[in-house]
Amino acid sequence: xxxxxxxxxxxxxxxxERWAGKxxxxxxxxxxxxxxxxxxxxxxxxxxxxxxxxPLSRRLRFAVLEGDVATTRDAERxxxxxxxxxxxxxxxxxxxxxxxxxxxxxxxxxxxLDLLIVENVGNLVCPAEFDIGxxxxxxxxxxxxxxxxxxxxPSLFRTAxxxxxxxxxxxxxxxxxxxxxxxxxxxxxxxxxxxxVSSVTGRGLKPWIRWLEECRASVGxx
Amino acid sequence: xxxxxxxxxxxxxxxxERWAGKxxxxxxxxxxxxxxxxxxxxxxxxxxxxxxxxPLSRRLRFAVLEGDVATTRDAERxxxxxxxxxxxxxxxxxxxxxxxxxxxxxxxxxxxLDLLIVENVGNLVCPAEFDIGxxxxxxxxxxxxxxxxxxxxPSLFRTAxxxxxxxxxxxxxxxxxxxxxxxxxxxxxxxxxxxxVSSVTGRGLKPWIRWLEECRASVGxx
Numbered sequence: 001x002x003x004x005x006x007x008x009x010x011x012x013x014x015x016x017e018r019w020a021g022k023x024x025x026x027x028x029x030x031x032x033x034x035x036x037x038x039x040x041x042x043x044x045x046x047x048x049x050x051x052x053x054x055p056l057s058r059r060l061r062f063a064v065l066e067g068d069v070a071t072t073r074d075a076e077r078x079x080x081x082x083x084x085x086x087x088x089x090x091x092x093x094x095x096x097x098x099x100x101x102x103x104x105x106x107x108x109x110x111x112x113l114d115l116l117i118v119e120n121v122g123n124l125v126c127p128a129e130f131d132i133g134x135x136x137x138x139x140x141x142x143x144x145x146x147x148x149x150x151x152x153x154p155s156l157f158r159t160a161x162x163x164x165x166x167x168x169x170x171x172x173x174x175x176x177x178x179x180x181x182x183x184x185x186x187x188x189x190x191x192x193x194x195x196x197v198s199s200v201t202g203r204g205l206k207p208w209i210r211w212l213e214e215c216r217a218s219v220g221x222x
Numbered sequence: 223x224x225x226x227x228x229x230x231x232x233x234x235x236x237x238x239e240r241w242a243g244k245x246x247x248x249x250x251x252x253x254x255x256x257x258x259x260x261x262x263x264x265x266x267x268x269x270x271x272x273x274x275x276x277p278l279s280r281r282l283r284f285a286v287l288e289g290d291v292a293t294t295r296d297a298e299r300x301x302x303x304x305x306x307x308x309x310x311x312x313x314x315x316x317x318x319x320x321x322x323x324x325x326x327x328x329x330x331x332x333x334x335l336d337l338l339i340v341e342n343v344g345n346l347v348c349p350a351e352f353d354i355g356x357x358x359x360x361x362x363x364x365x366x367x368x369x370x371x372x373x374x375x376p377s378l379f380r381t382a383x384x385x386x387x388x389x390x391x392x393x394x395x396x397x398x399x400x401x402x403x404x405x406x407x408x409x410x411x412x413x414x415x416x417x418x419v420s421s422v423t424g425r426g427l428k429p430w431i432r433w434l435e436e437c438r439a440s441v442g443x444x
Contacts, residue, residue: 040262040263040264040344040346040367041262041346041367041371041374041375042262042366042367042368042371068374069347069374069375069377070373070375070376071370071373071374073370073373092351092377094316094345094348121347122346122375123316123345123347123348124262124263124344124345125291125316125343125344125345125348126316126345126347129314142264144264144364144366144392145262145263145264146264148295149263151293151295152263152290152291152292152293152295152296152344153263153291153292153344155291155314170366170392170395173392173395174392
């Protein structure tokens with residue numbers, strides 16, 4: 001009987017899911033909640049985190065993983081606020097892959113953390129398709145992008161556990177139809193809580209911070 | 223001597239480039255210029271086209287291919303203006319593929335066209351990586367996205383032949399640093415012409431229309 005060597009090529013998505021599974025087990029073991037923030041380039045994800053750091057650090061111990069195609073600008077912005085932050089550079093890839101996220105998490109002081117927030121690459125399409133082991137996806141949509149985006153890019157909004165509507169301070173200067181946006185969001189995902197915020201004025205930040213705390217509490221209790 | 227059947231799997235990108243090549247040959251044969259508009263969701267690509275239709279239709283015969291993940295909203299907006307438009311739905315894919323574009327072009331009355339404008343899926347990353355047979359990519363960046371985007375998403379800006387900076391009317395309400403944005407664009411692509419426009423007020427549209435005409439003329443003369 002001869003022996004044969006058979007090469008097996010797994011699809012990339014399968015490999016991604018294995019790494020996401022490793023992350024999930026690690027987070028469970030360490031009792032840490034992980035959220036995956038997803039939105040277009042310039043949706044205001046980093047500014048939202050900048051405004052979140054101070055009030056949240058009084059309540060929870062957390063770290064941020066900053067995903068970007070290029071540059072360390074976003075991580076530097078958060079580091080200035082004494083936020084624990086790591087920069088994940090995809091080198092051209094349009095989304096964070098679970099393997100890179102897992103290794104970044106492994107390097108953190110996990111026994112001293114309650115919450116991990118991942119800011120994914122600025123992209124409303126691809127990051128929604130790739131599991132990184134998070135407990136929940138959070139959609140970040142700037143009102144400057146227009147009220148129809150939940151219908152035009154339904155995948156993220158269908159799977160997200162919450163949506164933050166950013167740049168509310170621009171409302172008087174835009175033709176953005178907030179009630180229509182809420183209707184479209186309900187059409188795509190009836191149970192989705194919506195947090196309209198302005199990171200410039202601070203409006204709406206409190207309910208968002210409270211939601212983060214509640215999310216964390218629900219994971220800790222499970 | 224025994225015969226063997228060997229299966230060959232070409233990578234998808236290779237297949238994409240074959241279809242892009244077919245499109246390029248067809249466009250050359252019919253003497254049509256094709257531009258590929260790329261920008262984030264809500265960057266103002268469709269509104270720019272809405273404002274472009276009337277002045278451009280006095281000068282050139284053109285059609286638009288609207289690329290979207292879902293819905294026919296954008297094509298309907300342009301059809302209302304009596305613009306010749308086709309809707310290309312990717313059904314989840316984050317970019318237009320060359321094969322779909324080729325088949326859509328084949329269905330157009332090519333002998334009656336000078337220019338084709340493709341509005342790609344709203345995404346600053348992936349569409350820049352996939353050739354659809356266009357003569358040139360045009361980057362569309364809303365100033366609401368922030369001045370650092372050319373550095374953070376360099377791939378598109380490196381390969382684009384022009385950049386349209388949209389939503390200029392919001393400048394008084396944003397912390398957008400226009401000179402810094404121009405510097406970043408030059409760092410990434412020194413020769414890139416920049417067209418700051420407001421599709422709301424009409425400011426800056428004339429140089430953009432003129433550029434489209436000049437582009438068309440340069441292809442027609444080659």
